[in-house]
Amino acid sequence: MSEKIPAAEFAIIGGSGTLSSDFPKRSTSKDVEVLADDLRFETPYGTTPALRLFSVAGVRVLTVKMHGWRSGVTRADASRQIFHVFQEAGVRRILSEGGVGTANPLLDIRDFLIPDDYIDLSMRKDVMLDGRYLLVMRDPFCAELRQALIDVTRERFDGRIFTRGTYACTDGRHFESPAEVAMLRGHADIIGQSICPEVYLAREIGACYAGLYYTVNYGEGIRRWSHDTLSDIFYDDAPMIGDILLDTIRRTAKARGCECASLRKETLLKDVYHEASSKG
Numbered sequence: 001m002s003e004k005i006p007a008a009e010f011a012i013i014g015g016s017g018t019l020s021s022d023f024p025k026r027s028t029s030k031d032v033e034v035l036a037d038d039l040r041f042e043t044p045y046g047t048t049p050a051l052r053l054f055s056v057a058g059v060r061v062l063t064v065k066m067h068g069w070r071s072g073v074t075r076a077d078a079s080r081q082i083f084h085v086f087q088e089a090g091v092r093r094i095l096s097e098g099g100v101g102t103a104n105p106l107l108d109i110r111d112f113l114i115p116d117d118y119i120d121l122s123m124r125k126d127v128m129l130d131g132r133y134l135l136v137m138r139d140p141f142c143a144e145l146r147q148a149l150i151d152v153t154r155e156r157f158d159g160r161i162f163t164r165g166t167y168a169c170t171d172g173r174h175f176e177s178p179a180e181v182a183m184l185r186g187h188a189d190i191i192g193q194s195i196c197p198e199v200y201l202a203r204e205i206g207a208c209y210a211g212l213y214y215t216v217n218y219g220e221g222i223r224r225w226s227h228d229t230l231s232d233i234f235y236d237d238a239p240m241i242g243d244i245l246l247d248t249i250r251r252t253a254k255a256r257g258c259e260c261a262s263l264r265k266e267t268l269l270k271d272v273y274h275e276a277s278s279k280g
Helices: 075-089 143-156 178-184 195-204 227-236 238-252 270-279
Strands: 010-013 032-039 051-056 059-064 093-102 117-120 133-135 166-169 190-192 208-218 264-266
Touching: 010 075, 010 238, 051 238, 059 075, 059 238, 075 195, 093 143, 093 195, 093 227, 093 238, 117 195, 133 195, 143 208, 143 238, 166 195, 190 208, 195 208, 208 227, 208 238, 227 238
Parallel strands: 010 059, 010 093, 093 208, 117 166, 166 190
Antiparallel strands: 032 051, 051 059, 093 190, 133 264
């Protein structure tokens, strides 16, 4: 068990896109160095999954595989654990990635989408660290991080890239039914299971957040798809996704000029939350 949480400016929440690449160990870039591995910490929400500390172009980054999800731990607690660590580490910018399904019939498999909005259909509605803040979700994703993701993806990928769209977040571990996908058509473009509560917890700790999503299956009822294709994508395209994330950090390793931090407000209920927390 690691005792002291190391300082880091950035965090990358790995999803299915980088899972097979042991990110960032397979990077051939000379400015990438793994500083510490298999870091686990005790938090008020339980013991964290293994985290990795690395540097890229001199910037320190904490990363975790598959959103911290694992057997025996609720996804809500997994998110609380890693965001507690990010808060203690001083993380101010967070990138997340993942494979998603389509709700928009115009999307194809192996399209990239960098969303600018979301719909929360999950049951994890009240996942927070201490409840001191009112989270304004007017601009849920950092404009600076989003633009950097868009620019880098255009340079490294010659397929289709959608620079805005809506991510519908549902609960797993199951895919959506044809009726659920039909309900979302016209309201969302992609469907996944990770963006909530991550987008809330990032705002709660005062960090910027943006995500890079790769379509790996069609929503049920839109078009038939093969699980073999999904598996091939995860293994074939992981290095490219990792390189996009590393380049994005290189582009944004400077003082923040965004408004993300101003969208976290002190709540009038903070005394109520503190009292409940001290009793719990």
